[in-house]
Amino acid sequence: MTDPKQGISEREAIEQAKQGHEAAFEVLYHLHKRRVYSLCLRMVSNPAQAEDLAQEAFLQLFRKIATFRGESAFSTWLHRMTVNVVLMQLRKKNLPVVSLEETLEADNEAPRKEFGAKDVKLTGAVDRLQLQRAIDRLPPGYRTVFVLHDVEGFEHNEIAQMVGCSIGNSKSQLHKARLKLREHLKFMRAEKAKTG
Amino acid sequence: MTCSEVERILPELLDGAPDGALPGGLEAHVKSCPACSDLVSDLKLIASEARQLAATEEPAPRVWVRIAAQLRAEGLISDPAISVPTISVPTIRDPESAPARPILVPTSSRRRWTSTARWLAPVAAALLVAGSYVVSHKPAPEMAKQPAPAAAVTAQTPVTAPVPVTPAAPVSAPAPQQLAQKSDKPTGAIRPAVEPEPSTEDQQFLSAVSTLAPSTRATYENQLQAVNADIRETQAYVDRNPGDADARQHLMDAYQQKALLYQIALDRIQ
Numbered sequence: 001m002t003d004p005k006q007g008i009s010e011r012e013a014i015e016q017a018k019q020g021h022e023a024a025f026e027v028l029y030h031l032h033k034r035r036v037y038s039l040c041l042r043m044v045s046n047p048a049q050a051e052d053l054a055q056e057a058f059l060q061l062f063r064k065i066a067t068f069r070g071e072s073a074f075s076t077w078l079h080r081m082t083v084n085v086v087l088m089q090l091r092k093k094n095l096p097v098v099s100l101e102e103t104l105e106a107d108n109e110a111p112r113k114e115f116g117a118k119d120v121k122l123t124g125a126v127d128r129l130q131l132q133r134a135i136d137r138l139p140p141g142y143r144t145v146f147v148l149h150d151v152e153g154f155e156h157n158e159i160a161q162m163v164g165c166s167i168g169n170s171k172s173q174l175h176k177a178r179l180k181l182r183e184h185l186k187f188m189r190a191e192k193a194k195t196g
Numbered sequence: 197m198t199c200s201e202v203e204r205i206l207p208e209l210l211d212g213a214p215d216g217a218l219p220g221g222l223e224a225h226v227k228s229c230p231a232c233s234d235l236v237s238d239l240k241l242i243a244s245e246a247r248q249l250a251a252t253e254e255p256a257p258r259v260w261v262r263i264a265a266q267l268r269a270e271g272l273i274s275d276p277a278i279s280v281p282t283i284s285v286p287t288i289r290d291p292e293s294a295p296a297r298p299i300l301v302p303t304s305s306r307r308r309w310t311s312t313a314r315w316l317a318p319v320a321a322a323l324l325v326a327g328s329y330v331v332s333h334k335p336a337p338e339m340a341k342q343p344a345p346a347a348a349v350t351a352q353t354p355v356t357a358p359v360p361v362t363p364a365a366p367v368s369a370p371a372p373q374q375l376a377q378k379s380d381k382p383t384g385a386i387r388p389a390v391e392p393e394p395s396t397e398d399q400q401f402l403s404a405v406s407t408l409a410p411s412t413r414a415t416y417e418n419q420l421q422a423v424n425a426d427i428r429e430t431q432a433y434v435d436r437n438p439g440d441a442d443a444r445q446h447l448m449d450a451y452q453q454k455a456l457l458y459q460i461a462l463d464r465i466q
Contacts, residue, residue: 020274025267029260037255051259058263062272088442092433126245128252135246150246175207178239185242 010074017065025062032075033058036082042147043086045136053089057082083148083162090140126185134184142177149174197225202232210239269460398424405461416461423457426450 008016008024010031016024036057040050061078068077135143144163148154149170154162156170163170202225209222226233267273394402398420405416430447437443 020272022264022267022273025264025273026260029263033255033259034253035251037259038249038251038253041253042249050253051255054255055259055263055266059266062263062267063270084442088446091440091443092429092446126241128245128248131242131245132249135249146246150243151249153247153250171207175210175239178242181242182235182238 011070014065014068014070014074017062018068028062028074029058032078035075036078039079039082039147039152040086042132042135042151043144044089045143049089053086054082057085060085079152080162083152083154087144087163090144130185130188131181134181134188137184138177138180142173142180145170145173146177146181150178197221199225199229199232202226202229202235206236206239210236210243269456392428401458401461416457419457420454423450423454427454 008027010028013024013027013031017028033054037050037054040053040057041047044050044053057078060081064081068074135146138146145159148159148162149156156167156174159165159170160167165173202222205222209219226236264273401420402417405413408416427447427450430443430450434440434443434447
């Protein structure tokens with residue numbers, strides 16, 4: 001990975017950042033800022049808070065950069081650090097990362113599929129903005145698992161380890177999150193059709 | 197296979213088949229059942245569209261400005277650029293409040309910073325060591341009974357009358373071990389309704405900053421309140437969850453933030 005503006009590779013930037021070169025820190029920031037900020041934004045659904053969290057994730061990374069030996073991908077390292085920063089913040093605010101209560105409550109609230117009944121299909125592509133709004137409306141626990149799995153590409157075993165739940169719980173929460181999103185999207189589509 | 201059976205096994209199957217292929221029995225049912233067919237295709241569509249959301253958002257330019265300022269304040273940048281005009285401690289803030297107000301400290305005083313940091317280092321380093329000791333070695337129940345470690349520290353190294361320098365971790369060049377210890381500090385601190393009495397070293401700090409302009413003094417006072425609230429809140433969380441390594445690291449970082457706040461404020465006073 002190379003920053004086209006600075007013309008140096010990620011590896012070179014890492015080595016220079018270890019020496020304390022500001023330009024190298026900046027290169028690393030610009031290479032990864034979108035991924036980190038987007039992850040924070042999806043998980044907390046609050047731009048100001050997402051900025052703070054992204055800032056904290058980068059600061060934490062830069063403070064530890066001297067310990068980076070390159071055994072794992074730099075982006076993976078940063079990504080995990082970002083997730084930890086966000087999860088810590090959610091825990092501090094007593095928001096459920098994954099909770100039994102939410103699972104039980106969601107069992108009652110989760111949209112039903114109404115088998116056999118006439119259903120509206122989400123044909124074609126889903127509007128990105130609508131999908132983001134639907135994600136914002138998910139309960140925090142569902143949102144965390146959905147963002148980590150479907151948006152960020154983590155596996156269930158990784159998610160289970162990060163948020164402290166079982167793999168089965170992670171799968172269950174993901175499925176319910178998708179079902180809820182489906183209902184939200186259908187509702188939004190119906191509302192749009194009504195007003196439009 | 198029935199619709200109920202599909203409902204039961206779908207969470208396992210959707211993520212198990214990378215190409216989206218479903219097992220024979222399920223495939224046959226889905227083909228013959230419009231409701232299940234729509235459900236499966238919708239869930240696949242949501243999952244595939246979600247992937248497109250990764251890395252689509254651009255943070256505001258101020259994020260890098262604040263990161264660079266903080267790196268410089270912590271001495272992690274050795275070749276400061278001239279583009280960042282201030283040092284700030286923007287990570288200490290209440291997430292529910294208005295956007296953070298940076299502490300404005302001229303960066304032109306790098307030479308002065310270095311010399312001042314020499315006598316401030318014992319205060320900050322001792323604060324960090326005390327925080328680190330509490331976080332790493334004390335069992336949670338004992339921690340709750342301990343007085344704030346910073347109070348013990350400044351009894352020996354008063355803020356207003358710094359002691360001569362002994363070799364201590366310089367702020368401008370943290371050792372690798374220190375780098376490894378600083379971490380995991382999510383932003384934001386929810387302040388309790390009632391603030392406890394300030395500790396001895398906080399009183400000294402407040403006395404020191406009282407010579408500054410009222411608005412600047414208020415900013416320092418607010419930042420001190422915020423970081424103290426962060427320490428208390430995190431300490432309470434660690435007491436409840438002594439096995440949470442992230443929380444313990446967060447607590448260590450909160451102490452580090454407090455040390456940094458001391459350094460920045462006192463450097464300005466010098």
